[in-house]
Amino acid sequence: MAATHADVHPPYLYPDYKSTRLRAPAQPLVRVAPSPLETTGPVFPKQFVKESEADLTTWGRSAPLGEKMVLVGRLLDEDGRPVRRSLIEVWQANASGKYPHPVDDHEAPLDPNFLGKGQVLTDDEGRYRIVTVKPGAYPWQNHAFGWRPAHIHFSLFGNAYAQRLITQMFFPGDPLLAIDPIFQSVPEAGRNLLIAELDLEQGLEGVALGYRWDMVLRGPRATPMAV
Amino acid sequence: MTVPKPTPSQTVGPFFARELLWKDGGIVLFPGRGNRITLTGQVFDGNGAPIFDALFETWQADANGKSPSGDDGSRPYGYGRVSTDTEGRYAIETVMPGPFKGPGGETYAPQISVAIFARGLLKALHTRVFLAPLDVIKDDPLARAIGDPDRLRTLIAARDSKDPTIYRWDVRLRGAGEAVFIEF
Numbered sequence: 167m168a169a170t171h172a173d174v175h176p177p178y179l180y181p182d183y184k185s186t187r188l189r190a191p192a193q194p195l196v197r198v199a200p201s202p203l204e205t206t207g208p209v210f211p212k213q214f215v216k217e218s219e220a221d222l223t224t225w226g227r228s229a230p231l232g233e234k235m236v237l238v239g240r241l242l243d244e245d246g247r248p249v250r251r252s253l254i255e256v257w258q259a260n261a262s263g264k265y266p267h268p269v270d271d272h273e274a275p276l277d278p279n280f281l282g283k284g285q286v287l288t289d290d291e292g293r294y295r296i297v298t299v300k301p302g303a304y305p306w307q308n309h310a311f312g313w314r315p316a317h318i319h320f321s322l323f324g325n326a327y328a329q330r331l332i333t334q335m336f337f338p339g340d341p342l343l344a345i346d347p348i349f350q351s352v353p354e355a356g357r358n359l360l361i362a363e364l365d366l367e368q369g370l371e372g373v374a375l376g377y378r379w380d381m382v383l384r385g386p387r388a389t390p391m392a393v
Numbered sequence: 394m395t396v397p398k399p400t401p402s403q404t405v406g407p408f409f410a411r412e413l414l415w416k417d418g419g420i421v422l423f424p425g426r427g428n429r430i431t432l433t434g435q436v437f438d439g440n441g442a443p444i445f446d447a448l449f450e451t452w453q454a455d456a457n458g459k460s461p462s463g464d465d466g467s468r469p470y471g472y473g474r475v476s477t478d479t480e481g482r483y484a485i486e487t488v489m490p491g492p493f494k495g496p497g498g499e500t501y502a503p504q505i506s507v508a509i510f511a512r513g514l515l516k517a518l519h520t521r522v523f524l525a526p527l528d529v530i531k532d533d534p535l536a537r538a539i540g541d542p543d544r545l546r547t548l549i550a551a552r553d554s555k556d557p558t559i560y561r562w563d564v565r566l567r568g569a570g571e572a573v574f575i576e577f
């Protein structure tokens with residue numbers, strides 16, 4: 167039985183995540199088939215992505231602070247087919263939980279050797295690999311003593327505009343997951359899909375921890391079953 | 394056979410500016426010519442306050458109604474991406490898309506597919522903005538699915554009376570005048 171989108175996707179309105187209260191639409195969405203335009207999508211040229219952009223640790227003059235890690239995985243569609251030559255964009259906080267962004271007021275140090283952004287195209291098997299440092303957790307003002315669990319942001323294009331997805335990847339065993347309204351907004355059946363697993367042999371011996379995280383996009387034409 | 398479950402959506406958050414925005418990301422590239430237009434407006438929340446940290450993306454057909462394929466060597470054709478500014482304003486410079494046919498012969502009116510991401514949006518908001526008046530779009534598949542003309546009007550960009558290359562479209566995410574959003 168295929169999972170329906172409602173099983174795994176969060177609702178728009180999730181009051182514990184305060185910013186949803188004024189931004190979530192109140193009216194029901196109108197369900198339509200993707201137009202012929204929306205079953206196609208932007209095609210990123212190979213030269214759009216430099217190979218070096220898959221390694222977030224080589225941007226500066228020396229290595230960034232933090233726990234170095236390798237993340238591997240595959241991008242698939244709901245039929246289990248690889249999504250090939252598709253752009254994956256990632257961004258994240260540094261090891262201290264700080265973004266190089268003017269509105270990030272967390273009193274933690276910037277790392278001059280870490281910009282926290284990267285991109286990669288999947289290969290012919292839908293595989294990707296990035297090298298980075300584990301992002302730090304950071305406080306936010308959604309609620310008293312709120313802290314976001316460590317996460318890496320992902321922006322995915324698939325092969326069709328209807329597949330466009332922006333999401334976040336989390337780390338196994340993080341105690342902050344239980345108190346994070348953004349993560350908890352995902353129905354229970356979907357939550358483990360956002361957590362990477364340790365895969366030590368994908369790491370670099372003596373240098374970097376290995377993690378694995380596969381992602382699944384809806385089929386380009388599939389219309390979810392009516393409820 | 395185990396069917397893989399789709400990866401759940403999460404918010405883009407507030408910290409995407411350096412990561413996702415390109416120089417000239419609001420200028421949509423096409424290989425051919427077309428009538429240059431600008432789609433511009435403001436994005437508002439449920440209190441009518443401008444949303445200053447939204448990511449506004451567009452994907453559209455070319456002037457002949459064809460889906461873009463390929464790139465100019467640096468960026469994909471047909472795709473625009475900007476953030477809103479402190480007044481919630483976005484602007485996309487592009488060409489007027491042509492109408493196109495669906496698989497059942499239905500006609501899609503001139504339109505741009507839009508996705509909005511922001512802090513507080515746990516999933517993308519998808520919709521289509523029409524670049525033609527109500528009487529021209531009434532047989533469009535989305536216009537038919539919406540029915541109610543008052544709701545439909547939330548998706549019609551207004552042509553500027555002084556500069557006919559400018560189409561204005563304000564987007565209210567919630568509350569009075571809330572735009573119609575779609576799911577596929």
